[in-house]
Amino acid sequence: MAPPAPSILRPLVAGAVLALAAAPALAQETFKVGIVSFLSGQAAESFGVPAVNGAKVLVEAFNAGKAPAPYNKTGFGGMKIEPVYVDENGGATKQVQELRNLYEREKVDAVVGYVGSGDCLAVAPVAEEMKRFLILYDCGTPRIFEDGKYNYVFRTAAHATMDNVALARYLKSRNVKVGTYNMINQDYAWGQDSRKDFTLAMQTLYKDAKYDADLLPKFGAGQYGTEVSALLSKPADIVHSSLWGGDLQAFILQAGARGVFQKQTPVFSAADHVLPGLGEKMPNGAILGARGAYGLMSPKSGLNDWWWDLYSKAYNVYPVQAPYRMAQALLGLKLAAEKAMAANGGKKPTPEQLAAALKGMQWESPAGSIRMVLGDGHQAIQETAIGRTRWDAGRKMVVLEDIQRFPAECVNPPANMKSEDWLKAGMPGAKC
Incomplete structure (x- = not known):
């Protein structure tokens, strides 16, 4: 069959362009975040599940653009957040493999996770080796940044x-x-x-x-x-x-x-x-x-009032330690992502750009100020x-x-x- 004449091709191409313009959602870039906490086992009921519940309501609020300033941009700088939830139960060896799967198979842009100190000690060197961005949202051992030096790994809460x-x-x-x-x-x-x-x-x-x-x-x-x-x-x-x-x-x-x-x-x-x-x-x-x-x-503040109501209304119980720590990690990640995007023309940040943005950063959380001042700017105090x-x-x-x-x-x-x-x-x- 002979190819169509150029006069026929032009309207076809124009129509395709118009169709793409009419469906921007199809081409919209997302920011994929792996979120790891205990979803089963003895640590799930009082710790892991409340933390993940905190992530769910916060991601929903971010994606709807309904968080208070300076967290009120939709998603991360306009990119919708796509969460991938992983169970931390199973031990350090399993978590190392799960972390690799998140980066290599799920293609996440960042991971926020880990409660167990043993798990944190195991996954931190792996993320560093892979040169992929990781926030430890909890775990207590001071050894992470006192015994090691990292470029891609952060902990957004104080240690034990x-x-x-x-x-x-x-x-x-x-x-x-x-x-x-x-x-x-x-x-x-x-x-x-x-x-x-x-x-x-x-x-x-x-x-x-x-x-x-x-x-x-x-x-x-x-x-x-x-x-x-x-x-x-x-x-x-x-x-x-x-x-x-x-x-x-x-x-x-x-x-x-x-x-x-x-x-x-x-x-x-x-x-x-x-x-x-x-x-x-x-x-x-x-x-x-x-x-x-x-x-x-927790201290009295407008941000804390918003967070308390958001979580309490969703789950009919007030937020405790784990969801607070998850919230301050995601709030910090959001500001770091948007800071990095502002510096690179609005493009999705690389792991290196995210790390440069979060290093030494300070932000307000429902629990007060979080300051990345230990571990060469990778470990928070509060x-x-x-x-x-x-x-x-x-x-x-x-x-x-x-x-x-x-x-x-x-x-x-x-x-x-x-x-x-x-x-x-x-x-x-x-x-x-």
């Missing part, structure tokens, strides 16, 4: 040293008597680091205090009969713990039933996320942190708060009272010192 220093400072400021203390922490990076940080902080603030029971059950143990018996056999003024998720819930229920908290005040570094689930089974007078000024201890629990029968919920806030520079190490060295030196330069 802050949590345990704040606990010790709260005890001291409230004149809580601590002659002896017990500890129960999980036997992996998070628990080991938390135990060390609390012990070193206590050595500075309670020089004469001694610890007795020093328990390290495995992650996901669930049953704590032996540990509860050990605590009962060694009475102390307080019992410190960095347990979290289902492990923390199980420990509180089992220890409470046997009267541990009637004799030893519980001091929990990361316990706010179990308050809605435990309700009146949470012991009164427990001293706890939320790994930041989150949930019931303020935190500690409070005491009380069951409010009228409101049918646990409330937090006697809240004390700590500036970021009071409870985080300076940029020129590792956490352990700072603690051993007596926390020099702390601005409280």
